[in-house]
Amino acid sequence: MEVDKNNFEEYLPKIEESISKADFVAIDTEFTGLNLNNETKNSLFDTIEERYNKHRRSVQQFTISQIGISAFVKENERYVAHSYNMYLFPASFGPVDVRFMVQASSYEFQRRYDFDFNKYVYSGISFMNEEQEKQVKTFIKRKEITAGVERDVDENLVQDVCSEVAEWYSRAAVGDSHTVLKNDGTRKLKYNYVFENEIKNRYGDVWTSTDNDRNIVVTKITHEEKAERENKQKADSSELFNSLIGFRRVFLALVKHQKPLIGHNMLLDLLLIFDKFHKPLPAHYKDFQEEIHRIFPLIIDTKSIATHLIKKKLDLRFNSTLGGLYHVFRSAAGQNFVIHSPVIAHGEDFTIYSNETYLPHEAGYDAYMCGYCFLRMCHILTFSDVKSTEVVPCTFSRYLNEIKPFHNKINMIRASINSLDLSGSSKEPQRPLVFVQSKTASFQLSAYKLAKEFSKFGTVDIKLQSKSRALVATGNIYCARDLVKFYKNDKRMSVHHYSKWRHSPYSKPALWTGVILSGGLCLWALWSSKKNNT
Incomplete structure (x- = not known):
């Protein structure tokens, strides 16, 4: 199911329902860049803290352009995938005006796989993190939007509209209404908010509203009636606010239900999701690790599982890339490698991917492939060393128990260790x-x-x-x-x-320093002993 800002409000309840019913949720992101500069490129010498700081610097400059969520719901002994592909574009309102970088190679890569840049810019769902949300709340509450600050609207149009209201107001009777700004289909909801507040502030006994066609209607009322309406009206303007925080509402649903979160090679995905929807990334890895584990207690990286299966040298020949895994596990050999492999299907309302068209690097499809491969690998790990006569259809809780060694173990690409542990200290041996x-x-x-x-x-x-x-x-x-x-x-x-x-260039000097000090102490002890004897 493809979701953009035009149908987001309509589909949001369904997305939240899919998450709440799911056994697990698979995710994937596409983003505007990967490496900020040569200094942020991966190195086999990188410690966890060094790698985190490299990624943090990059993530702060790039943004998410597309996110995929595939919620796998157990229905009648089969797993039904509810897959959502969503274009995102940062919100711009009041004090929040995100600046981000674009890496040409990333856009070239997305173009190769038919990424729709027009849909991304024109129809991307707004989003912001908790800090930006607080800024917007304060901004709206203080009505600073009309307090002489720079506004992303045509100021000449504002003046024309107010002049039209002034002319109408001079001859209108109490109860009369007038439409002053007809919606042409391109005006954003936040613009209406600007115009309505401007009119209310300039003219005492008027009330503004938006009709079903998003036209602004001005009504002349009494001073007492206006005071009564203002007292009853909530100050938060929830429709405007919800449209601005956008995808953050989906993120909050993921946090609320805390379903197992599945991804492939997902460290960068997690950092981006944290920074763009939750809070700015903290300065130190330890703080990030504790907070990400708090909001998502169980995260599983299919890259780590695939790497383990490759080492087991199964008869299935595959590499650890997501596409390579999917093609193998989708084949007859992959599905029947262990009997009673789980049945996986698309939901009735999720038809885009059901025609078996291969759509790599579309976030929704990658999220689905990730969840699909995850279930296949869970089944293989659970029963690969069990006699076929003892293999039975398996519960998801048993799968989770069997793959405990991979809980919260996130793959590290080209670093000093192979993976990091989000639930505790990463005590893997260093690369040789x-x-x-x-x-x-x-x-x-x-x-x-x-x-x-x-x-x-x-x-x-x-x-x-x-x-x-x-x-x-x-x-x-x-x-x-x-x-x-x-x-x-x-x-x-x-x-x-x-x-x-x-x-080590420091070991020999340290060793000689120790020798000299210990030798000096020995000589001093001998001298003191001889002196005492005499």
């Missing part, structure tokens, strides 16, 4: 390091040349310590082992497994 040292003064190390030469053994990142020393971070133990073995007798450079005590 290799130490390189040139054997002759004539052979000077170059990060570019080393990376080019070593990359044939696997994924590597280079950190030069000097022209003769370098540290190499490798993607896995096999790459490190092969590098050490291959360059064992190399005449240009020595390559060894990294040892902090042997190869």
Whole structure:
């Protein structure tokens, strides 16, 4: 189901119902950029805090252009997917006027998959986070919208409308009404709010309203009647406010129901969702980790599960990309790899994806694929080591129990560890390091040349310590082992497994300092002992 600002209010109750009934909710986002600059690119040397700060800097500058939500509801022993594809565009109102960057490569990528940029800009659902919501509430409450601040409307049109009201007001009787600004279909709801407040503030005994066609109607009333209406009227202008916070209302439904949240390689998705719909990302990873775990207690990354299944070397041949997983698990071999695999279908009202058209990198479709693969992998993990005679249709609670090792484990791309744990400390072993040292003064190390030469053994990142020393971070133990073995007798450079005590530039000075201090203490003790004896 495709949702934009024109039908969002109509479909919001259905979206909330889908979330409330779901066993789990799969998500996916598309965004306007990935890396802010070269300094924010991923590195195998990155610690969790370093990676978080890199992503934080990027997320603060980019925004979400499309989000997909696929709620999987158990109905009659099958999982029915309620998939929503939603274009988003940041709200602009009063003090909230979001500025964001666009990365050309990201737009080129989206264009390749027929992303509708017109729909994104013209029909994107508004959104804001909690901090921006508070700013708008204060702005509306204080009526600063008409207090001489800069307004995103045609001021000449405001003056023309007020002049028309003044002419009508001079001859109108109490009870008379007049339509002053007919809706041409392009005017935003917030503009009506500006005009209505301007008219009410300029003319004492009038009341404004919006008819069914969104035209502004001015009615002349008595001073007493106006005071009575104002006393009864709520000050929050809920229709305007709800239209501005937009998708944040869906986010709040996700937080309220706290269903298991599923994504694929989802660290950046989580950071974007947090920053754009919840609160600005905190300065430190620990604060983010605690808060994201509070609002979403159970998050599962299908990338982590897929990586584990690849290591198990199943007969199913697949890679860990979402598209690669889906094609394999969608095949007859994938569905029947373990008997009694769960039946997965699209809901009756969700027909866009039911014709089996492959729509990669459309957020709603990616969210559906993620949920689909998640169920297939849950079933395989639960029963792959069980005799076929003992395999039975499975409850979702059992699936969750079987995949406990993957609860809140989020995949880390090209970092010092493979994954982080949102529910506690991430105590994974560090990726293996290799130490390189040139054997002759004539052979000077170059990060570019080393990376080019070593990359044939696997994924590597280079950190030069000097022209003769370098540290190499490798993607896995096999790459490190092969590098050490291959360059064992190399005449240009020595390559060894990294040892902090042997190869750290700070270890030897620290060691000699310790030797000198301990030696000095020993000499002082001997001297004191000899002195006392004499």
